[in-house]
Amino acid sequence: MTTTHAVRDTTTLLKRSLRHVLRSPDTIITTAITPIAMLLLFVYVFGSAIEVGDGRYVDYLLPGILLITIASGIAYTAFRLFTDVSSGIFERFQSMPIARSAVLWGHVLTSVVANLVSLVLVVLVALAMGFRTGAGVLAWLAVLGILVLFTLALTWLAVIPGLTATSLDGVSGFSYPLVFLPFISSAFVPTDGMPGPVRWFAEHQPVTPIVNTLRGLFAEQPVGDDGWVAVAWCVGLLVVAYALAVRTYRRKIS
Amino acid sequence: MTTSPAIEIAGLTKSYGDRVVLGGVDLRVPAGTVFALLGSNGAGKTTTVRILCTLLRPDGGTATVDGFDVATQPAQVRGAISLTGQFAAVDELLTGRENLVLVAELRHLPAPGRVADDLLTRFDLTDAAGRRVSTWSGGMRRRLDIAMSLIGEPPVLFLDEPTTGLDPQSRLEVWATVRELAGRGTTVLLTTQYLDEAEQLADRIAVLHQGRIIAEGTLAELRQLLPPATVEHVEKQPSLEDVFLAIVGGGQQEETQR
Numbered sequence: 001m002t003t004t005h006a007v008r009d010t011t012t013l014l015k016r017s018l019r020h021v022l023r024s025p026d027t028i029i030t031t032a033i034t035p036i037a038m039l040l041l042f043v044y045v046f047g048s049a050i051e052v053g054d055g056r057y058v059d060y061l062l063p064g065i066l067l068i069t070i071a072s073g074i075a076y077t078a079f080r081l082f083t084d085v086s087s088g089i090f091e092r093f094q095s096m097p098i099a100r101s102a103v104l105w106g107h108v109l110t111s112v113v114a115n116l117v118s119l120v121l122v123v124l125v126a127l128a129m130g131f132r133t134g135a136g137v138l139a140w141l142a143v144l145g146i147l148v149l150f151t152l153a154l155t156w157l158a159v160i161p162g163l164t165a166t167s168l169d170g171v172s173g174f175s176y177p178l179v180f181l182p183f184i185s186s187a188f189v190p191t192d193g194m195p196g197p198v199r200w201f202a203e204h205q206p207v208t209p210i211v212n213t214l215r216g217l218f219a220e221q222p223v224g225d226d227g228w229v230a231v232a233w234c235v236g237l238l239v240v241a242y243a244l245a246v247r248t249y250r251r252k253i254s
Numbered sequence: 255m256t257t258s259p260a261i262e263i264a265g266l267t268k269s270y271g272d273r274v275v276l277g278g279v280d281l282r283v284p285a286g287t288v289f290a291l292l293g294s295n296g297a298g299k300t301t302t303v304r305i306l307c308t309l310l311r312p313d314g315g316t317a318t319v320d321g322f323d324v325a326t327q328p329a330q331v332r333g334a335i336s337l338t339g340q341f342a343a344v345d346e347l348l349t350g351r352e353n354l355v356l357v358a359e360l361r362h363l364p365a366p367g368r369v370a371d372d373l374l375t376r377f378d379l380t381d382a383a384g385r386r387v388s389t390w391s392g393g394m395r396r397r398l399d400i401a402m403s404l405i406g407e408p409p410v411l412f413l414d415e416p417t418t419g420l421d422p423q424s425r426l427e428v429w430a431t432v433r434e435l436a437g438r439g440t441t442v443l444l445t446t447q448y449l450d451e452a453e454q455l456a457d458r459i460a461v462l463h464q465g466r467i468i469a470e471g472t473l474a475e476l477r478q479l480l481p482p483a484t485v486e487h488v489e490k491q492p493s494l495e496d497v498f499l500a501i502v503g504g505g506q507q508e509e510t511q512r
Contacts, residue, residue, distance in 0.1 A: 012359045023386075088343035092402070095307040097333040098360045179307050254311055 013106025063214035064187020081162025266315035329439035393424025
């Protein structure tokens with residue numbers, strides 16, 4: 001009864017928020033453009049100086065670029081939520097007899113859809129640049145699953161500044177560190193050549209196992225422990241971010 | 255008009271740190287009436303409305319809306335009310351019609367499109383219905399805002415400073431809407447800092463000053479608070495403005511107190 005109510009309200013608000021995305025397609029382009037620029041820059045400028053073994057560098061680079069795409073895309077969730085709060089429509093929803101969770105879920109699911117569209121754009125550019133994979137349906141589904149989990153985790157994190165920020169700058173600032181995290185990981189260069197402490201950090205932060213897993217799936221190689229570590233990181237981040245976001249939301253509305 | 259009150263508040267308090275916003279507010283709004291909460295900026299009007307709309311928890315006291323307790327039955331309260339806040343809470347990226355359909359869908363009404371079209375006609379917004387609200391004028395947005403609040407015909411309507419920032423023409427349009435609602439039996443609690451607005455629209459008026467109700471009654475009752483004029487060569491009733499300024503003790507007090 002209350003679940004169907006929540007699903008119905010979430011669907012209504014998802015439709016609304018997707019309309020926003022559709023009417024400002026620049027948000028999807030902006031999300032995709034920085035990762036695409038990095039892809040071009042690293043493949044065609046720095047790539048020749050980077051030693052990653054015998055494969056093509058674009059194959060090596062794409063997984064990390066996909067994570068950067070998500071990290072920059074989720075900033076729009078914070079932005080849209082902040083706009084709702086500051087425009088007063090958030091309060092209108094709160095004063096209406098609708099499921100309390102629907103207001104956030106509408107935005108979170110929109111983020112998943114919008115990020116997937118941006119990811120497709122980035123993958124298309126990579127294909128044009130020579131990215132190739134023999135990955136089968138199952139491997140692609142695994143890639144999709146990990147990317148969606150990662151998107152959900154970061155989106156719930158983005159909900160927090162979206163609800164609490166007092167200015168637009170505060171909203172957009174939080175995602176910069178997330179965009180930079182892949183630089184200190186195996187996303188651009190192998191971690192072997194990094195000096196001790198940097199290497200330790202690179203190998204113990206979430207981006208490296210996630211990137212290695214995606215790379216393994218694309219290359220039809222066994223992913224080994226990286227797969228489990230990657231899923232554990234994604235799920236762990238998701239649980240923590242969700243709990244924090246819900247706590248922030250409860251404080252905000254009571 | 256029924257005898258049970260649509261809104262009943264007793265001993266309502268709210269503070270932010272040391273700053274007391276509501277210092278024990280008591281209020282009774284009879285069902286089917288237009289009730290004006292009159293006060294200067296910072297008097298506590300919006301805080302009172304936010305508590306009644308379940309957007310804010312009071313520190314103490316009780317409040318019921320349409321018979322439901324705002325603290326223990328917030329979901330039922332939300333089902334019985336609609337809020338038109340101080341700033342038009344409309345979705346600028348959607349068209350006017352889409353805004354109305356959105357609210358109708360969130361209220362689970364059977365024919366959201368028809369509800370939207372009826373309201374567009376009623377509020378004379380049909381011509382602009384297909385345009386994004388970001389291109390609309392302030393008066394049109396406010397009308398849309400109020401139209402959105404009427405969807406589902408909630409028995410109690412809160413209008414928080416509905417005409418602040420509107421041009422005179424739009425203001426008259428909002429007034430006409432409120433009068434129409436009153437004719438249909440909706441209970442309206444409106445806050446305003448404009449004395450003539452309260453005088454024009456309200457059946458009863460409460461003056462909120464520094465977090466307390468310092469006077470309450472019909473316009474005629476409030477007028478009696480002033481001593482009758484001693485020399486009556488010219489018959490001139492004191493305006494509500496006279497009454498207001500007399501009972502709050504001068505207009506500038508609020509400013510100097512910060």
